[in-house]
Amino acid sequence: MVSVVWRSIPTVLTVEELLDKAFSKAKKAGDAVVDKDRIFRTRKQMTRMVGSAGDSLSSTLLQWVRRWPSLDKMSEFDVAMVEAAVGCDDYRQSLGACQWAAGKCVEISQQNAKKLRRMVNPTPMHEARREAYGRISSIMGRIEDNLDFLREARNILRALPMIDSSEPCLVVAGAPNVGKSALIASMSTGNPEIAAYPFTTKQLHVGHFVNRRLKYQLVDTPGLLDRPMEERNHIEMQAIAALEHVGNLCLFLLDPSETGGTSMEIQTNLLNEVAELLPQTPLIVIDGKGDLIDDLDPDEWAAVCEMEAALAENPDGPIPEIRNPSSGHLVISSTAPAGIERLRYEIIERIGEMRETDPLTLPDNWHVRDDSVY
Ligand SMILES: Nc1nc2c(ncn2[C@@H]2O[C@H](COP(=O)(O)OP(=O)(O)OP(=O)(O)O)[C@@H](O)[C@H]2O)c(=O)[nH]1
Ligand SMILES: [Mg+2]
Numbered sequence: 001m002v003s004v005v006w007r008s009i010p011t012v013l014t015v016e017e018l019l020d021k022a023f024s025k026a027k028k029a030g031d032a033v034v035d036k037d038r039i040f041r042t043r044k045q046m047t048r049m050v051g052s053a054g055d056s057l058s059s060t061l062l063q064w065v066r067r068w069p070s071l072d073k074m075s076e077f078d079v080a081m082v083e084a085a086v087g088c089d090d091y092r093q094s095l096g097a098c099q100w101a102a103g104k105c106v107e108i109s110q111q112n113a114k115k116l117r118r119m120v121n122p123t124p125m126h127e128a129r130r131e132a133y134g135r136i137s138s139i140m141g142r143i144e145d146n147l148d149f150l151r152e153a154r155n156i157l158r159a160l161p162m163i164d165s166s167e168p169c170l171v172v173a174g175a176p177n178v179g180k181s182a183l184i185a186s187m188s189t190g191n192p193e194i195a196a197y198p199f200t201t202k203q204l205h206v207g208h209f210v211n212r213r214l215k216y217q218l219v220d221t222p223g224l225l226d227r228p229m230e231e232r233n234h235i236e237m238q239a240i241a242a243l244e245h246v247g248n249l250c251l252f253l254l255d256p257s258e259t260g261g262t263s264m265e266i267q268t269n270l271l272n273e274v275a276e277l278l279p280q281t282p283l284i285v286i287d288g289k290g291d292l293i294d295d296l297d298p299d300e301w302a303a304v305c306e307m308e309a310a311l312a313e314n315p316d317g318p319i320p321e322i323r324n325p326s327s328g329h330l331v332i333s334s335t336a337p338a339g340i341e342r343l344r345y346e347i348i349e350r351i352g353e354m355r356e357t358d359p360l361t362l363p364d365n366w367h368v369r370d371d372s373v374y
Pocket of ligand 2: 180181182203204220222
């Protein structure tokens, strides 16, 4: 199951815009009718006008239904995001309403055509066309709230983080200001994408790097895995459950320098909570902002920074590693930079081990040949 590309969902017009577009197209279709016989001409015109309006409305509505991602085909993560952002029930109901209205528009145009076939005078033909237009407008009026919902939903959904659940995903957690976003930026190829969770105003980053054709995604969790458990509501809990489903590893970033403003005691409590919240997700605990940690040997730190810089020139060189003597955790610094390549190596190893222990698991998009048909 590949992630939904939220940025490509189509715009939804207002009822007024939709009707204007459909009726002006219908007028052109009517004007194009040529027939010397007045009765025949009027019948054809009125039939074409209603037919064209019905067709264009139904095809636009059905196109939206088709192009808006179906909840049934989304990953659990995406469903949880939709639930938190706009509500799955309203989402499903609004798309259902578009489908219903599309059917009704076609039905009205078919009924109108049938009626016109029995008419012999132009005046009732015009009346029938007007009546059909009225019914179409009233059907559209009935889905006005649904279209308004979809239009607003689009703005919110377009900002959601996109995660491909068929590739490894690393969830980066830690207290506010510990350097989560900086770590994602320093590990990523190119600039991380900026996205938003529905429950926080904080920007979040989704970055990635590629190793041996596997795309390792790094997902930020500001406002989600950065504060005590009791403050979380039902929707956030659902999103956390979804993160556990999509995340293969959790990188928990500590800031022993406490320059981010959170004491180590609170950070450690948060670490314990996150470990409980994501019981199935292995954790790698890292000490960040290594350049500000007093416990490190300055000479050793300088050597690590130098070796890390040398790696940029020669990627096959030795990968430096430094651990905090007081915690035993791997130390990194996104600004130095240092320890980043060691962390990357460790991630690749850990993910590799996980994939090896379950060799029968194929990626979701793997093509399976059904031999019975050959
Ligand atoms: N000295 C130093 N500062 C760092 C390092 N990493 C991040 N910072 C600084 O710490 C501050 C917070 O970094 P962010 O990456 O925004 O932290 P965050 O955890 O994403 O913060 P929120 O998203 O607000 O929770 C910024 O001012 C960074 O420049 C580091 O390795 N060393
Ligand atoms: Mg951040």
